[in-house]
Amino acid sequence: MVSVGQRLWTRLQKFYWPSSPGAARARTLRAQDAIHPLELTSEAQIGSRSAGGASGSRSHGGGLMRQRSLSVAALPRPTGILPPFSFASAHRFLVNSVLKRVTNTQAAILRRKTAQQLFTGQAGPFLALVGVSLASGTGLITKDDEVECVCSEIRQAAAKMQALAQNPAHNIVSPSDAINPIADLETTCLLKDFQIGPIVAKGCNAVVLAARWARHKVADLNEAMQTLGQVPPAVEIAVPGPAQSDSIVPHEEEYPLAIKMMFNYEAESNAMAIISAMNRETVPARNVRVPPHFESWIAAMREKSPTLPPHPNIVDMYTAFADYVPEIKEALNMYPDALPRRLNPEGLGRNMSLFLVMKKYDISLKDFLAQHRQEVSWKTSLLILTQILEGLTHMWSHGIAHRDLKSDNILLDLSGGIDFPRVVITDFGCCLADRNHGLKMPYSSFETNRGGNMALMAPEVITAQPGPFTSINYDKADVWACGAIAYEIFGMANPFYQDNHKLLNMHYKSKQLPSLPEDIPDIVNNLVRDLLRRNPKNRLSAELAATISQLILWAPSTWAKANGRIPNTQDVLQWLLTLTTKILCESRFANDGKALREYQLVATFLSRMSLSRVKEALQWMKNNAG
Known part of the structure; x- marks a missing residue:
């Protein structure tokens, strides 16, 4: 079968060497290599070489072939004297005959082959x-x-x-990210597998504790990960020096993990009831660990609601599990009401709750802006806003709305410095994740939960009236909240918070929106305005x-x-x-x-x-x- 290169070489012979004494012999030559389009250089370079070659030697052992080799190196070398050859014309011929015909079969095969080589590391x-x-x-x-x-x-x-x-x-990630990707390991995690550090943060629904793997678990994880080929023998999940106690150790920097313990006041103290009641919190979790006899149930439950695959701008949540509430000495002062009666006779909490294991981040966006506002340039602010939007895009593509977006629920990793922090969205307890209805939630009663912070609810959400056939579309609701937070990111007060007494999300007008500081480019100011359009049809996605x-x-x-x-x-x-x-x-x-x-x-x-x-x-x- 005649190859593509041979056919192309024959066409070149007919086009450039017609009916000359050496043409008959030249047409009998067969190409040794197929002409590959990626070996071409620019037309300007080819033209300059051809100009020099016109006055030079025409022998194939001389300077002409050295000039040709840079542009059409794949052409065979016929013997005998041939008429003058135009490199610029040959280049145009090749571009028109091969490169621009990208819809033909050979070009499609070439693209598929190139892509396959690229994705296999070449x-x-x-x-x-x-x-x-x-x-x-x-x-x-x-x-x-x-x-x-x-x-x-x-x-x-x-x-x-x-x-x-x-x-x-x-080497593409920070060494701190190697603390322990346990998501792919078939191992059941319980609270006894961790050493609990100091309290990192506390909210109205949960407390966040610094943590690290317990010594007995580290050896098992290293062995399992080496078996799976995920960690080379030289890279181990190391545990810092000896701990002072099994519960609280004062050196917070030694704890690369954070465990979020939910406050459980209602769900019965068993894994099925707890995970079912707090299922939204587990949406970004890579897996949910339950006893073996519950595995089929948890798999069926997670199939009914969408989950979030890992993303750079979504919190790294490694696993979730239910276990008994631990005894921590600061607990009586920090969250006494959430403790069970076995730990606090006046407590209202249940014996068991949900625990979420995640990467420990450096600071929340709210605290970052309070501490570093004067050091942050407008470009760094735009980098933060861009990462939030990327996280929202990822959520939207998987049919999930956060519904409680605020600066407290955005965390930063400062390992790249304050000029380029990594931003992640966290706290999915109010999210909408429903495969049946998608981002449109039926709204038949005022008692239906519409989300978290009412001040940052989009106009179409806050003004919705319930009815038997009414639904709220959350397609762009998080985008509106992001636009409101953008004022904080760029160094201003959020105009929709009550303490600022400026705007109400129910009936504000676009012309009432304040402008960003003068050093911010107009195009960024217009971007924020379009995020806050009252009509979601006019709002940016x-x-x-x-x-x-x-x-x-x-x-x-x-x-x-x-x-x-x-x-x-x-x-x-x-x-x-x-x-x-x-x-x-x-x-x-x-x-x-x-x-x-x-x-x-x-x-x-x-x-x-x-x-x-x-x-x-x-x-x-x-x-x-x-």
Whole structure:
């Protein structure tokens, strides 16, 4: 069977060497290697080489072939004297015959093969495609549907990069993230498997305790993880020095985990009743540990309600389980009413409750803004807002609404410094997660729970009137709350809190919204305003708002100017390929925390973006640029 390269070489012979004494002999030559489109260089470079070659030697052993080798190295070397050859024309012929015909079968096979090599760790073909795309002035792929195919490959490459970030054996994440990904281990966790540290925080419904693995559990986890190949022998889940007691140890930095203990006043003291009553809290948990005879029940229950896969901007919750409330000496002072009678004769709590094991973060957004407000630039504030929007986009894509978004329920990891914190959304106790109704909740009575903080309820939620056929659509409710929190993020008071006596979410008007500080770009101010549109039909979606924020952060500044032109498809494609190349190459090397957070945020964007959504965001930026 004649190969593609042979057929193409025959066409080149007929096109450039017609009916000459050496043509008959040249046409009998067979190509030794197929011409690969990724070996081309830019047309300008080819043209300059051809100009030099026209006056040089025409022998195939001389300088002409050395010039040709850089652009059409795959062409065979015929013997004999041939007529002058135009490199610029050959380049145009190849682009028109091969590269622009991306809809034919051979091009589709090439793309699939390149993608397969990339996803198995061989990024060479993909990076070569980046080089060709950047070098070609005429454009390699011109149809939007074909560019969407390339975007799909970019999404998969970025998703693979994020998957590698979850592996503690790779240098792509902070060593602190290696504390113990127990989600994939078939092990049952109870409170006895942990050493409890000091109280980190307390709310009206729960208390958060610092924790670390108990010594007897560490050996089991190391052995199990090495068996699964998740941790190399040189990387162990280490336990710090000897503890002073089994309950409270004063050195908080020695505890990489946090255990959230829910206050249980009503549910009976058994795992089934507790998990059923507090199921919303377990939505971001990677698994829920129950006794063996309850496993089929918990599996069926979790199938009925959506769960959140791991995401960089959602709290890392490793597992959840029910156990007996422990005795902690600060408990009588901090939460006496939540204790059972065996620990406090006047307590109102039950003997057992729900425990959520998660990564311990450094600070809440509320405390971070109070402590570092003067040190935070507007760009850092935009980075925080972007990560919140990315987390909301992930939730929305899985049919989940948080319904209690506020600065207390947003946590920060400061391992990358205060200029680039990692932001996660936590506390899903009020969330809406229902496979049957999705994000539309039936609202037949005022007694129906509409969410948490009423001051940050979206207008369509707070003004809803119950009825037999009424439902509340939470599709963009969290986006509105995020817009209100944006005022806090950018250094202002939240205009919807009662102590500010400014606006009410029930009947405010858009023109009443205060402007952000003068040093904030107008485009960011307009973004916040569009997050707070009263009519949800005019409000930005979480996905579009996150895309706009990412473009403001990473795209060329000319794209955000009112008098600039909207970039075409090729400009967008080249920018996306450049971003992908950056994170695929640079994130594999040792980097500081700030750089790692940047790669992670860019990868989050690339793993979900599409050409149509990027174009929509660019059009919004064009219309709203200052």
